[in-house]
Amino acid sequence: MRNLLDLDALFSGETTTVIDVVTGAIDANILNERLNDVEQSMQQRLDIYRYWLDRISSARSVLADPHLNLKVDRLDERLLAARNTEIPTIAPFALHALQVQEASEAKARTGLPSAAEFISRADAYLALDDLANADRNACSAIEQDAACARGWFIRVAIALRRRQSAMRTFHRKRMEAQEFAEPLSGHERWANEQADESANDAWEHQQSLDAILPQAILHWPQNAGRREYGDLWKQVRNVFVGRMFAIAVHSVQRAGSREQWAHLNGLELEWELEHRKQPYASSSGLTGSSSFTAEETRAITKLLAVYDDKPQQFFDIIEGSRISTDFQLYHLRFALRMEGCDAHWAMLQAAVATSPLASQADNLMRDPTVAKLWQAHYCRHSQPAALVQSYAKWLKETQAQSNGHLRHSVLQQYAYLFHHQFVRRQFGLCGEVAAEALTLFAGATALTGWFGWQPHPYDDSISMPLHQCRYWEYLAAVAAVEQRRKSEPLSAKAQAILDDESRWREAFSEQAKCFWTASMEYEDGCGEDWPEPPYGIDLREQDSWAK
Secondary structure, X not given: OHHHHHHHHHOOOOHHHXXXXXXXXXXXXXXXXXXXXXXHHHHHHHHHHHHHHXXXXXHHHHHHOOOOOOOOOOHHHHOOOOOOXXXXXXXXXXXXXXXXXXXXXXXHOOOOOOHHHHHHHHHHHHHOOOHHHHHHHHHHHHHHOOOOHHHHHHHHHHHHHHHHHHHHHHHHHHHHHHHHOOOOOHHHHHHHHHHHHHHHHHHHHHXXXXXXXXXXXXXXXXXXXXXXXXHHHHHHHHHHHHHHHHHHHHOHHHHOXXXXXXXXXXXXXXXXXXXXXOOOHHHOOOOOOOOOOHHHXXXXXXXXXXXXXXXXXXXXXXXXOHHHHHHHHHHHHHHOOOOOHHHHHHHHHHHHHOOOHHHHHHHHOOOHHHHHHHHHHHHHHOOHHHHHHHHHHHHHHHHHHHOOOHHHHHHHHHHHHHHHHHHOOOHHHHHHHHHHHHHHHOOOOEOOOOOOOEEOOOOOOEEEOOOEHHHHHHHHHHHHHHHHHXXXXXXXXXXXXHHOHHHHHHHOOOHHHHOEEEEEEOOOOOEEEEEEOHHHOOOOOHHHHOX
């Protein structure tokens, strides 16, 4: 009986833990974790009580001072430590939080605490920066009330803090290895190992956060119809939209097959071209699956309903990532085939049109995935030629600020757009894109410096020499040949290319300047590279030019 009472006191009345310890049902690792938590909690309580105990004598004299004005004077600044100056500083209101916590624990001994009592405990632990116990009590509250808004709020706040802490540690250790440690030293190796451990921790915390985010969106605390903690709400909302967008555009496994993934993202024709080249049976088949769970879909639906209700108030005007997040939210609506796509696109286009040029580049051109999907949606709603002109206008107006380096970014956009039009057999537009790209070279045969090979839009095993003028001349010739093959009306530029076939066939013999480089890696770590004609059309051969 004495042992039971001691264990009950040690684990603060957690009857389930006490029973598991007595019966031997608890795992050794779990028991060690619980004892570590208990030790940390006891040390924290001891520090708080020692802090105030050491200031009791000072409190007697300060509170007896007739000149004390509690409306003006801060009590904590007037109190002096009597003996021990090594007692660590405690968080504001720590004593109050500890008293709330202990009162809740005492009440729990009379029966199972309610969800509200668990929340009081979780709030107290959170105020004491005891994240493990705060999370545990928030989970207990949610077990009793699955829609406990405060419980989900505490859990998502803790998950964000843990992830951000691990990421900060990762960046700090990586910088230490790169900037401060001697090359090939033990210090460098240790710092890199610490960075790798922090990266693993960040990934684990991200997975925990992913499981919490949908419920946090669905059950965010509100007061009189308004969401509380507005800044944190925006952060959680943006993180959730970003994670769902990443799942939609990167997780083939969630969709069930690559063909289904392409269908959900509106990239059916891109998949068909890829499948003709590499016809893997496992990648084909429309599964009818969604990329999202039922909870994730409900959370996305709720966000879209909030957006549709007050679209002008959904984002802050000064929010730096507004356009990017808005576009990601639009693509989620499209992927789920929800109503309101046209109206949402019109609002998004209006926001882009009034945003600074630098913001447009940061939000819509920096991330290759966003850039490709932006083009796909733009061409679905508007003329591709207008998109080409918008890139040219953007480059012209920013050229003076960038000293010409933004040409590389625009060439990437042209490469994505050429591919988009090619798979849709719009070869006339392909020719226009290639012609516009050629104007960026201003007579040079290549863009030197940091310009180089870039990955294919949808095949990472292929690199493209976008920095070579000859490559874009090759694409212009491909467009002209395919136009003639389709019996389309030819532009003057396309006709000129076809009329000078022999010269171009000789010019295209320089494979390094106009061919793709395909690569393959093997299980033993070896690999090989080989040149490959763009889109499988070898313009060195006379047959490729045949009518």
